[in-house]
Amino acid sequence: xxxxxxxEYMALIPNVFDSFSDLNKGIAGLSHLQNHVxxxxxxxxxxxxxxxxxxxxxxxxxxxxxxxxxxxxxxxxTKAPDTKDRRAVLVxxxxxxxxxxxxxxxxxxxxxxxxxxxLSTEEQFDLKYALHKTNILLKKMCEE
Amino acid sequence: xxxxxxxEYMALIPNVFDSFSDLNKGIAGLSHLQNHVxxxxxxxxxxxxxxxxxxxxxxxxxxxxxxxxxxxxxxxxTKAPDTKDRRAVLVxxxxxxxxxxxxxxxxxxxxxxxxxxxLSTEEQFDLKYALHKTNILLKKMCEE
DNA sequence: AAAAAAAGTATATTTTTATTTACTAATTTT
DNA sequence: AAAATTAGTAAATAAAAATATACTTTTTTT
Numbered sequence: 604x605x606x607x608x609x610x611e612y613m614a615l616i617p618n619v620f621d622s623f624s625d626l627n628k629g630i631a632g633l634s635h636l637q638n639h640v641x642x643x644x645x646x647x648x649x650x651x652x653x654x655x656x657x658x659x660x661x662x663x664x665x666x667x668x669x670x671x672x673x674x675x676x677x678x679x680x681t682k683a684p685d686t687k688d689r690r691a692v693l694v695x696x697x698x699x700x701x702x703x704x705x706x707x708x709x710x711x712x713x714x715x716x717x718x719x720x721x722l723s724t725e726e727q728f729d730l731k732y733a734l735h736k737t738n739i740l741l742k743k744m745c746e747e
Numbered sequence: 748x749x750x751x752x753x754x755e756y757m758a759l760i761p762n763v764f765d766s767f768s769d770l771n772k773g774i775a776g777l778s779h780l781q782n783h784v785x786x787x788x789x790x791x792x793x794x795x796x797x798x799x800x801x802x803x804x805x806x807x808x809x810x811x812x813x814x815x816x817x818x819x820x821x822x823x824x825t826k827a828p829d830t831k832d833r834r835a836v837l838v839x840x841x842x843x844x845x846x847x848x849x850x851x852x853x854x855x856x857x858x859x860x861x862x863x864x865x866l867s868t869e870e871q872f873d874l875k876y877a878l879h880k881t882n883i884l885l886k887k888m889c890e891e
Numbered sequence: 892a893a894a895a896a897a898a899g900t901a902t903a904t905t906t907t908t909a910t911t912t913a914c915t916a917a918t919t920t921t
Numbered sequence: 922a923a924a925a926t927t928a929g930t931a932a933a934t935a936a937a938a939a940t941a942t943a944c945t946t947t948t949t950t951t
Binding site: 604605606607608609611612616617618620622623626646660708711715718719720721726727729730731734735736737738742743745 | 750751755756757760762763766767770790852855859864866871872873874875876877878879881885888889891
Binding site: 779796797798801808809811812813829832833834835836 | 927932
């Protein structure tokens with residue numbers, strides 16, 4: 604049983620591949636890594652310190668120092684001292700940073716919507732339910 | 748309706764994010780781009796010429812010349828002239844290249860299986876069905 | 892209180908990626 | 922048949938990413 608589920612999951616990854624790589628395109632003026640960091644902060648929905656980002660994205664902390672400095676200079680993120688650990692610095696997205704990510708997601712959204720329109724109403728209903736269920740269960744799996 | 752579906756789809760992307768980024772880790776001796784190319788060839792399941800790869804991965808063809816050359820020297824891919832277009836060269840994975848990608852997918856597979864085991868039998872059944880349905884419909888959308 | 896560890900910074904160096912320009916050979920278009 | 926495109930290569934350069942080393946400050950461990 605688990606084997607079959609895993610196979611379906613593996614098949615899903617390439618299906619999502621295109622949308623995923625769209626996230627790294629058309630990033631006005633940001634390098635790949637800068638974009639990754641902004642994207643990661645957006646996904647995590649909370650302020651992170653450099654160590655969190657370093658672990659999450661598998662980037663050396665020495666690299667992050669400069670990446671974050673440049674992102675800050677560009678107005679995409681802000682740094683604030685962590686009151687609970689005075690060694691640490693909390694990085695969070697500015698409205699400008701949020702907006703940039705939003706625009707990219709909007710493009711993915713629109714592309715996807717255009718394709719969904721090709722499905723029949725019944726298929727659309729099925730897809731909505733299947734995606735919903737998938738999301739709930741995947742989330743549950745990760746959390747527990 | 749479409750709006751709701753798109754939202755579920757957007758929520759799915761971060762859920763798959765982790766597995767996806769695992770594809771770029773632990774790549775013995777290959778650079779990111781080299782790994783991307785190997786991964787892409789694996790996903791497409793057919794020989795591709797440089798232009799195909801260039802378009803698919805958004806990499807300049809000049810870059811690919813060297814990337815492919817190094818991959819070939821490493822024994823991961825082979826080049827063969829395209830008999831239908833003598834300007835073109837078809838690149839395909841060698842058994843060694845295949846094996847390398849397989850190992851990575853196996854790791855993802857095992858990680859995922861471990862997590863699925865936490866779900867109840869009923870939830871597992873639901874997940875299998877939901878993933879299956881999702882895959883079928885996403886594939887249908889893209890093809891049409 | 893001293894020692895060890897952790898978060899972040901700084902600097903230098905090497906390796907990868909990206910970009911520009913220019914070229915050959917084969918294919919398509921006119 | 923000539924002109925324009927296209928696939929791929931080549932080489933030089935610039936920019937970005939990765940790695941190694943060393944340091945300060947704060948926190949945790951002993």
